Amino acid sequence: MVMQLTPKQSIHLPRIATVARVDTLSNREKVFEFRFDDGKELGQKPGQFVELSIFGVGEAPISVTSSPTQKGYFELAVRATGGVTNKLHTLEKGAKVGIRGPFGNGFPIETLKGKDILFVAGGIGLFPLRSLINYVLDNRKDFGEVTTLFGCRSPLERLFIGQLEEWNTCKDMSFLETVDTCQDDSWKGNVGVITTLFPKVHFNPVKTYAIVVGPPIMYRFVIAECIKKGLADDHIIMSLERRMKCGVGKCGHCQINGLYVCQEGPVFTYAQVKSLKEAV
Amino acid sequence: MQNQVISKKDLAGFVDELIKSKAAGEVIGIKTQGNKFNFGSLKSAAELRLDYDISLLPPKKYFFPQTETVLKYEAGANPRVEPVVEEKSMCIIGVHPFDIRGILLFDAVYGGNNPDPNYFLKRNNTVIIGVDCLKPNPKAFAASMGTAATDEGFDLMLTDIGDSYFVTVGTTKGENLLKKHAKAKDAKGGDLEKRDKARNDALKNYKVSLKMKPEEIPALLDANWESKVFHDKSETCFSCGSCVMVCPTCVCFDVQDDMALSLKGGERYRRWDGCMLTEFAKVASGENFREHKEQRFRHRMYRKGKYLVERYKYLGCVGCGRCATHCLAEIASPAETFNLIKEAK
Numbered sequence: 218m219v220m221q222l223t224p225k226q227s228i229h230l231p232r233i234a235t236v237a238r239v240d241t242l243s244n245r246e247k248v249f250e251f252r253f254d255d256g257k258e259l260g261q262k263p264g265q266f267v268e269l270s271i272f273g274v275g276e277a278p279i280s281v282t283s284s285p286t287q288k289g290y291f292e293l294a295v296r297a298t299g300g301v302t303n304k305l306h307t308l309e310k311g312a313k314v315g316i317r318g319p320f321g322n323g324f325p326i327e328t329l330k331g332k333d334i335l336f337v338a339g340g341i342g343l344f345p346l347r348s349l350i351n352y353v354l355d356n357r358k359d360f361g362e363v364t365t366l367f368g369c370r371s372p373l374e375r376l377f378i379g380q381l382e383e384w385n386t387c388k389d390m391s392f393l394e395t396v397d398t399c400q401d402d403s404w405k406g407n408v409g410v411i412t413t414l415f416p417k418v419h420f421n422p423v424k425t426y427a428i429v430v431g432p433p434i435m436y437r438f439v440i441a442e443c444i445k446k447g448l449a450d451d452h453i454i455m456s457l458e459r460r461m462k463c464g465v466g467k468c469g470h471c472q473i474n475g476l477y478v479c480q481e482g483p484v485f486t487y488a489q490v491k492s493l494k495e496a497v
Numbered sequence: 498m499q500n501q502v503i504s505k506k507d508l509a510g511f512v513d514e515l516i517k518s519k520a521a522g523e524v525i526g527i528k529t530q531g532n533k534f535n536f537g538s539l540k541s542a543a544e545l546r547l548d549y550d551i552s553l554l555p556p557k558k559y560f561f562p563q564t565e566t567v568l569k570y571e572a573g574a575n576p577r578v579e580p581v582v583e584e585k586s587m588c589i590i591g592v593h594p595f596d597i598r599g600i601l602l603f604d605a606v607y608g609g610n611n612p613d614p615n616y617f618l619k620r621n622n623t624v625i626i627g628v629d630c631l632k633p634n635p636k637a638f639a640a641s642m643g644t645a646a647t648d649e650g651f652d653l654m655l656t657d658i659g660d661s662y663f664v665t666v667g668t669t670k671g672e673n674l675l676k677k678h679a680k681a682k683d684a685k686g687g688d689l690e691k692r693d694k695a696r697n698d699a700l701k702n703y704k705v706s707l708k709m710k711p712e713e714i715p716a717l718l719d720a721n722w723e724s725k726v727f728h729d730k731s732e733t734c735f736s737c738g739s740c741v742m743v744c745p746t747c748v749c750f751d752v753q754d755d756m757a758l759s760l761k762g763g764e765r766y767r768r769w770d771g772c773m774l775t776e777f778a779k780v781a782s783g784e785n786f787r788e789h790k791e792q793r794f795r796h797r798m799y800r801k802g803k804y805l806v807e808r809y810k811y812l813g814c815v816g817c818g819r820c821a822t823h824c825l826a827e828i829a830s831p832a833e834t835f836n837l838i839k840e841a842k
Contacts, residue, residue: 220621222614227580229567229615229752229765272572273756273763277781299781313576433784460780462752465611469749469772472796473786475804494722495786495796 228465231270231315232257236308237290242376246341247306248282248294251316259291259316262323263349264456264484268464269293269301270315271308277301278461280345280483281319286355294344294376320464321483324349324428324454333361333424337439339411339431340369343376345456345483346430354389362425363390364418368411368435370397372404393417411435415442422447430456436497440487453487457496498672501664501681502688508655508662511679512542515588520678521624522586525559527552536589547591547655550634551819555596555745556589557603560620561769567615568765572756581764582614586622588674593630595639595815597650599745600625602811606748615767624670627651628662629692631699637818638832641706644815646696656692663692705821707832709839711812714802717839722795726837731794733826734773740820740829741771741797746805746813749777772796794828801831 238250253259259267259281266280277299283292297306308314334353338346353360365384369375375396384392393414395407407414411431427443429436436455443453459471459478471478473496490496503511516524516539526545528537534549536556570578592600600620607616630637630645639645647654652671655662664681666672675681709717741747751770756763770777773793778786787793805813814831821830 220608220612220617222612222617224580224582224614224618226612226614227567227582228611228613229767230580231578233576233578270578270765272570272576272578272765273754273760275754276752276765302781311574313574315570315576315578458780458782458784459786460778463750465613466609467606467611467613467748467750468752468767468770470751470770470777472772472778472800472804474799475807495792 228463228467229317231268231317233313234316236310236312236314239309242294243374245298246294246296246376248292248377249305249308250290250292251314252290253316254313258288259319261285261291261319261348262326263352264324264345265319265321266345266461266464266483267293267316267318267320268461269305270317271301271304272315274304275301276315276317276462278464278479280348280456282344282347284348284351284355286352294341294347296341318464320461320479322481324484326352329353329426330359331361332426333420334363335418335420335425335427336363336365337411337427337429337431338365338367339435339439340374341376342430342432342435343367346428347377347380349428350384354387357389362420364420365390365392366394366411366414366418367392368395368397368414372396372399391418410438412438412442415446420446422449422452426452426454428454433497450488450491451486455485455487455490456483457485457490459483498666498669500666500684500689501675502658502661502684503664503679503681504661507680509542509545511675511681512539512545512590514678515674516541518678521588521674522622523588525587525589527591536591539590545590547628547657548632549591550630550632551593551637551817551822554743555599555817555819556592557599557745559587559589559623560600560603560616561607561748564766564768565615566764566766567752569762570765571762573761580614582618584618584622587619588624588626590626592625592627592651593817594627594647594654595630595642595644595817596745597625597627597647598644598811598815599817601650602746602805602809602813603748605809605811624674625651626671627654629654629656629696629699631657631695631702633699633703634818634822635704636821636830637816638703638705638707639816640700640703641832642711642812642814642816644812645700645703656695658688658691658695663688665692705818705830705832707816708836714812714835715806717835718799718803721838724838724841726834726841727795727798728791730828730834730837731791734790734794734828735826736773736775736790736793737825738771738774739823739825741773742769743819743823745815745817745819746801747771772800798831798834802835
């Protein structure tokens with residue numbers, strides 16, 4: 218056993234990227250556009266994640282929200298919730314960070330080609346899902362009917378509002394939105410949890426795949442609705458959250474049973490998740 | 498390669514010669530540390546204790562240090578970052594066969610699709626001189642795990658056969674070191690039998706045993722996720738992580754940043770971490786995917802008995818007995834848990 222390696226191949230070594238743009242999405246979330254200083258592409262597949270470094274603070278796994286069809290840059294949409302993400306929220310255009318990756322399997326594009334797709338996003342589950350939604354819209358002819366359902370807690374927590382409006386009016390995709398609760402009359406749309414949108418959608422379960430990303434509680438109810446509509450377990454696809462520290466299958470933090478989410482995931486079919494314990 | 502025999506006096510001479518000549522880098526061996534044994538740098542062969550039961554920490558610490566700097570960076574407007582990879586030559590003397598099995602698992606984990614230079618730039622330059630464990634620890638169960646002996650993973654393997662050591666030669670590197678620096682003789686008729694007798698006699702000295710074949714553990718666990726044993730055993734767990742820190746097959750780490758006082762730059766380091774610690778599976782939102790100690794206890798047992806062997810072909814427990822020795826709550830022994838589950842069936 219001799220593996221010839223050099224320090225440059227360090228599994229921990231990030232590439233430097235610069236913040237090219239920052240947009241505020243809500244009071245807790247911002248989206249950051251990054252460009253690599255070496256001019257190279259990230260080369261991600263929709264659904265993959267990166268390890269974002271802020272030197273002196275640390276590293277955190279963040280899903281990529283932009284589609285690989287958008288060239289020259291990539292976007293990370295981030296909720297300020299931990300050490301790295303709170304520090305990131307203070308950064309402005311021109312600031313530099315470290316990026317490792319992309320990591321993980323990403324969504325199964327080849328499986329989805331030619332099929333009808335039902336996207337179901339809950340809250341910031343929209344962030345990873347947006348990479349695939351935009352990929353599908355940019356390669357529209359490769360896919361069948363496309364429907365997107367998006368739900369969040371209140372109108373104040375709606376994300377990428379401009380994009381939601383585009384999706385709402387675009388002819389390439391049906392789009393339905395809801396908020397869990399609304400205390401005033403500022404919101405004219407659906408009110409109720411995301412499963413209340415299901416009676417409004419109709420699809421052929423044989424040729425449809427549901428791609429579901431949201432908080433753990435949402436999975437339980439949405440999966441039940443999908444099954445009620447006749448979707449097979451392997452036609453329900455989800456992306457799971459774990460604490461991927463290394464991204465390369467070593468550190469152990471992201472393990473679900475014998476699987477490493479950073480290697481075999483974060484995207485799994487419900488058929489796979491069903492056979493796992495402690496997955497959701 | 499011809500196996501050798503070396504007198505105890507000449508082995509000491511060999512070790513002193515390795516220390517003096519630095520022919521295989523820094524010489525590390527088993528020494529006493531208070532009333533325990535541990536691996537440490539050897540100044541003289543007189544310090545070496547090959548008659549030990551277990552070392553406090555397994556030899557993994559030489560390839561995978563408790564804390565290891567992996568990056569140096571300058572922070573600020575124009576950050577610069579460089580990998581830090583310590584390369585080191587070592588000769589580790591006195592590694593037991595079950596600990597060698599642990600190292601073989603580490604090789605598989607730190608190799609694979611994303612090989613880790615921090616591990617391999619130390620591991621590749623290490624000579625391993627093993628020694629058969631003839632006085633096993635009272636909590637050890639390597640005999641029933643099939644890990645009391647090994648045919649791979651060493652350059653030389655010593656077996657105490659009375660006045661001398663039988664030397665099983667594992668690699669050309671080991672053979673050459675011996676030829677150049679030791680007064681060893683070719684093993685002759687009867688020597689191999691003495692080695693095998695010493696090994697076989699040692700098997701009888703194990704006090705704890707797994708009451709099944711080790712290859713039956715994955716199926717046993719598969720069928721018993723809901724076993725009450727996980728709950729009952731974990732009730733007194735302190736979540737202190739001692740069991741995972743002393744384990745020769747625990748590979749997990751945490752990564753942290755350390756900023757210099759000047760705030761101009763700093764280091765990123767990794768350090769041992771373990772799935773028995775409360776926050777191991779916690780994410781930033783506050784969700785902890787193994788919040789309860791029963792879940793963490795079960796996860797560790799599944800890693801030891803199922804997950805690692807299915808992924809890397811080496812069992813995640815080698816039966817050394819360290820976890821059971823160091824666990825304050827006396828609940829850590831995988832053999833005990835596996836046996837209880839089997840008996841409860």
